Amino acid sequence: MQRKGERGSGGNDVERLLDELFATPPPAFVSRREELAAEAKAEGRVEDARLIHAARRPSLAAWAANLLLRSQPAESRRFLELGRALREAYRTLDADGIKELSDQRSTIVSALSRQAVALAREAGHRLSDAAQQDLASTLRAVLADQDAADRWAAGRLESALTPPADFPSGIAAADAPQEPTRAPTAQRSSRTGAKDELPERRRQRQEQLAQARKAVATAEQAGADASLQQARDRHAQARQQVTAAEEQLRTAREEFQRAEHEQQEAEERCQAAADAVTRAERAVQEAEQEEEH
Structure with missing residues (x-):
């Protein structure tokens, strides 16, 4: 192969x-x-x-996800990088940190989904509500799972992707990663060492959370920039269409005015010719009357 x-x-x-x-x-x-x-x-x-x-x-949702990848390559790369950062952060953060990143992840997925929907619409295809849900599911899967990220990065999805069931989306504190339980006989001897390690673990978690927040902020800014650029492109295209329509209208008005002027001149010539015919007929009649007398 x-x-x-x-x-x-x-x-x-x-x-x-x-x-x-x-x-x-x-x-x-x-x-x-x-x-x-x-x-x-x-x-x-x-x-x-x-x-x-x-x-x-591909399904319409899978095609829209492929279209997003091809149409926004730089933003798609940042989205893949964000997924790697989030997966790493989820492995070590506590429940509060996970909930915060989950909320931010939802914001990013919603922004990218809107971009993909807009791209599909510009290509002549509107996504149904079900297709939009499949699209959002695919983007969540890309953030949650490396295999899903690799499949999307290839640009040839045939169907929507589903995020893994064990990937958190705002889990309760009871489900958060817990510190390993020590055996009773080792608790007293290890208590001092655990206290010494706790600040370092907290520092590492805070650092990972900060990195994930930075990745999310970068992705959000990239999404906003892309949306703004799309809006500017659509505005420029609409302005061009308006300008072209105004030019066509101006040309049509000029053509109408010329046609109206030509019609008026033709009517005047026609009237002049009719008057000439009338005068000629009258002259003939007068000449005939004079001959009779």
């Missing part, structure tokens, strides 16, 4: 073709897949054709 970056026979990059295929909106996916597979087969690239034909059409 070919790996990413390897080229099939004829110098064609099957991975590039697969990337293109998974960027295709789901309604057009199958027809485009068959077209690419037929082209590869006609060129003698049988293995490439097999790989292309094996691709399965």
